[in-house]
Amino acid sequence: MTSISPVANVAVVGFGKIAQELHCPFVTASPHLRLHTILERHGDRCVQAYPNVCRATTMDVVCADAAVHLVIITTPNDSHASLARQALQAGKHVMVEKPLVNTYAEAQELVQLATERNLILTVFHNRRLDGDFLTVKRLIEAASDDSDERGVLGRIVYYESHFDRYRDQLKPNHAWREAAGPGSGVLADLGPHLLDQALYLFGTPDTVTADVRNQRQLKPNDPVDDTFTVHLDYQATGLRCTLTAGMLVRMANPLRFMVNGTRGTYLKYGGDPQEAQLQRGKYPFNCIEYGLELDQDKWGQIDTTLPDTQGGVHLVGRVEPVRGNYGAFFEALGRAVVDHDPVVPVVYAKYEALVSPREAAQCIRLIELCRQSSEEKRTVAW
Structure with missing residues (x-):
């Protein structure tokens, strides 16, 4: 994947409390990230909060949008695996709200998929x-x-x-x-x-x-x-x-x-x-x-x-x-996506705040x- 410059477009999947209070504000404040799309299936709270951001109602729309570089998943835990898999298969970098998935088998599958496609996969272990x-x-x-x-x-x-x-x-x-x-x-x-x-x-x-x-x-x-x-x-x-x-x-x-x-x-x-x-x-x-x-x-x-x-x-x-400073995670994530190294493991070593797929799976x-x-x-x- 070629480098993205100067900012990476982000789609936030889900618009619950954690997306509203944490992910969206930190994304909008990052010099390396741009809040491009919010997936909200019901209601239009995201439009009221971010009138200049695209609203999607399905994951298919998010994955089909070539302008989206990074997908942040903030939905309930039982949907993490399927949504992350779909985003990775569409060539998107992925960050998942903790926990990464519900089972180790699902974690191994996502790690392998991200590795094969040379995509960033991380989880928000903000603590x-x-x-x-x-x-x-x-x-x-x-x-x-x-x-x-x-x-x-x-x-x-x-x-x-x-x-x-x-x-x-x-x-x-x-x-x-x-x-x-x-x-x-x-x-x-x-x-x-x-x-x-x-x-x-x-x-x-x-x-x-x-x-x-x-x-x-x-x-x-x-x-x-x-x-x-x-x-x-x-x-x-x-x-x-x-x-x-x-x-x-x-x-x-x-x-x-x-x-x-x-x-x-x-x-x-x-x-x-x-x-x-x-x-x-x-x-x-x-x-x-x-x-x-x-x-x-x-x-x-x-x-x-x-x-x-x-x-x-x-x-x-x-x-x-x-x-x-939870913002340090978004700073590292933005830099990692924008400066995307052709060898992804180098990314996690370079940006310590990011959680590697192996760590997430462990x-x-x-x-x-x-x-x-x-x-x-x-x-x-x-």
Whole structure:
């Protein structure tokens, strides 16, 4: 495929809340992307919001339009595989809202299709760009030398990550995420965030142990999971990762991260501010405080002994989170499409914010292993 200059035309498929609050605004703000088409099957909200953008009502129209270079899919999970496949077959680059697909077999099919056609395929694991996660990543990278346990925290032995909420009733209109069916439940909704972050930091584990269940029991025989706890174990380093999410955590400032190393511990309570900012219409292009954690009481806590200091200086205090920026993903995506390298794997190495197809598929594989472990009530190998 030849390079696109100076901007890539984007078709956003679906015009729900996440498309309205996140994808469309970031696309329109990118110097490398142009919002060209929105696929909205029912209603005309997209025309009201973006009067100069084309409205499509079918995927066939999007795929037949030679002016469209990139397709962003924001529809319910069970439609991701078929829509992404159709777009790739039409020669479009594709970005999919998480999770990529519902099954590992579907993920492998899409990865192969994108590779054969030399097209970009990525998934929006935006939580890699949370400020608190970026802070954890930097602390861990500073502690990555296993040979002499140097670094801020030393050799990492335990990593714990939470994504907890309180919602004791179903959403109004019984949203598809909480209805029985493929791609529903908390493991498919919040799981990709936590699982992808762990894979990004530490790679694939040796074993997986998971407990996935329904705690609220809002309906008789309700099969939709609303909580999970996952343990990932790495034999070579002795590292254990514990990942958990649930809908019955009512604390206003729940634990987000705990990282234990041979030298010290890092704790972070409360979530990244970007989601709340987006809901209030605040973006990097209209808010100078976007992505910053301004409340110092919510900054991370550290207790460690600094290396290479006489007597081993003991440090206890607060760590200001790195500024988060979901816009960095769209910046990388736009550049990757416009500067499309003839060898696609080079693209993912060049633009770190992008999730490679292999990484996206690994996350789906891990979700399947979690379900298998929980159903069989045993530890499973990767």
